[in-house]
Amino acid sequence: MTPAIEVQQLSKRYGALTALDDIDLKIEQGEFFALLGSNGAGKTTLISILAGLIKPTSGTARVMGYDVQSQYQQTRQRLGVVPQELVYDPFFNVREMLVMQSGYFGIKHNDVWIDEILFRLDLANKAHVNLRALSGGMKRRVLIAQALVHKPPVIILDEPTAGVDVDLRQSLWQFVQQLNQDGHTVVLTTHYLEEAEALCRRVAMLKQGRVVVLDSIENLVRTIRDYTLLLRLSTNILPDGLQSWTVKHDPVGELYRISIKEYTEIETILSLLREAGIQIIDLQLRQPDLEDVFVKTMEMDQAVAL
Numbered sequence: 555m556t557p558a559i560e561v562q563q564l565s566k567r568y569g570a571l572t573a574l575d576d577i578d579l580k581i582e583q584g585e586f587f588a589l590l591g592s593n594g595a596g597k598t599t600l601i602s603i604l605a606g607l608i609k610p611t612s613g614t615a616r617v618m619g620y621d622v623q624s625q626y627q628q629t630r631q632r633l634g635v636v637p638q639e640l641v642y643d644p645f646f647n648v649r650e651m652l653v654m655q656s657g658y659f660g661i662k663h664n665d666v667w668i669d670e671i672l673f674r675l676d677l678a679n680k681a682h683v684n685l686r687a688l689s690g691g692m693k694r695r696v697l698i699a700q701a702l703v704h705k706p707p708v709i710i711l712d713e714p715t716a717g718v719d720v721d722l723r724q725s726l727w728q729f730v731q732q733l734n735q736d737g738h739t740v741v742l743t744t745h746y747l748e749e750a751e752a753l754c755r756r757v758a759m760l761k762q763g764r765v766v767v768l769d770s771i772e773n774l775v776r777t778i779r780d781y782t783l784l785l786r787l788s789t790n791i792l793p794d795g796l797q798s799w800t801v802k803h804d805p806v807g808e809l810y811r812i813s814i815k816e817y818t819e820i821e822t823i824l825s826l827l828r829e830a831g832i833q834i835i836d837l838q839l840r841q842p843d844l845e846d847v848f849v850k851t852m853e854m855d856q857a858v859a860l
């Protein structure tokens with residue numbers, strides 16, 4: 555099957571700055587894929603190239619098999635991008651804007667789908683409100699509606715939940731998951747790693763314009779064997795024996811965070827505390843998650859081999 559997105563040896567330079575450095579990436583149709591990276595890693599640059607908004611310095615990018623530069627019309631029809639920035643035309647109301655956007659794609663009678671999108675994004679009662687009169691979160695919903703108006707098979711969401719309240723986040727994710735189940739490929743960039751972990755199966759992490767991690771979230775989390783033992787204790791004087799572990803004191807909630815690699819270390823720590831007469835008021839064990847993978851990846855000096 556043709557990949558939804560295929561990027562080969564893609565680079566983008568702004569003068570001396572390399573925003574994307576020889577990237578190869580393939581996202582299959584039907585995937586729910588996370589594109590992660592810290593600020594300035596190159597995520598928006600990659601998305602802008604896919605959307606045909608900027609030209610790469612070298613390399614190729616394809617959407618559903620079509621080249622984003624030489625076959626721009628075909629890729630535009632197949633791609634819906636929700637941009638990070640709130641850009642909107644202040645002269646129209648929500649419905650007018652969506653009808654107009656449908657027109658750009660040559661779709662004449664789109665009312666049924668527009669109604670469905672408005673309903674799913676909880677915008678039905680704002681259909682006749684002028685865009686400039688909407689709150690930031692509502693404008694973001696309109697941007698999402700705008701990206702979906704032509705039912706594109708590939709949907710890219712660039713930090714769609716920034717500034718969005720919890721209610722909409724949940725209904726938005728339900729809607730996007732439904733679209734994914736219906737066969738749409740979804741690519742998501744977000745700084746909320748728990749969101750990526752809950753929704754996506756595979757992830758690429760960008761660092762300084764390079765793909766440094768590409769794998770399923772399940773595999774990545776499995777490779778991390780750092781557990782955190784969280785303890786609230788009856789005293790703040792710890793037994794000397796605990797010096798063999800990295801212990802961090804978190805004044806919020808008076809917690810001690812002890813990094814361990816094996817479950818058996820818990821037994822030793824508990825017996826050291828018991829021997830010192832220290833009581834445990836609260837105990838939790840935190841499993842490694844995508845955030846641990848991300849922090850580790852970003853800390854590494856060199857890109858890890860793919």
Ligand SMILES: Nc1ncnc2c1ncn2[C@@H]1O[C@H](COP(=O)(O)OP(=O)(O)OP(=O)(O)O)[C@@H](O)[C@H]1O
Nearest residue numbers: 568571572573591592593594595596597598599600
């Ligand atoms: N038009 C431009 N001119 C010069 N440099 C640019 C331009 N656009 C982006 N850059 C630089 O390219 C690099 C990648 O930026 P990009 O916006 O792609 O990062 P990002 O991963 O999307 O970051 P964020 O998470 O902050 O959105 C950054 O160093 C940025 O400053």
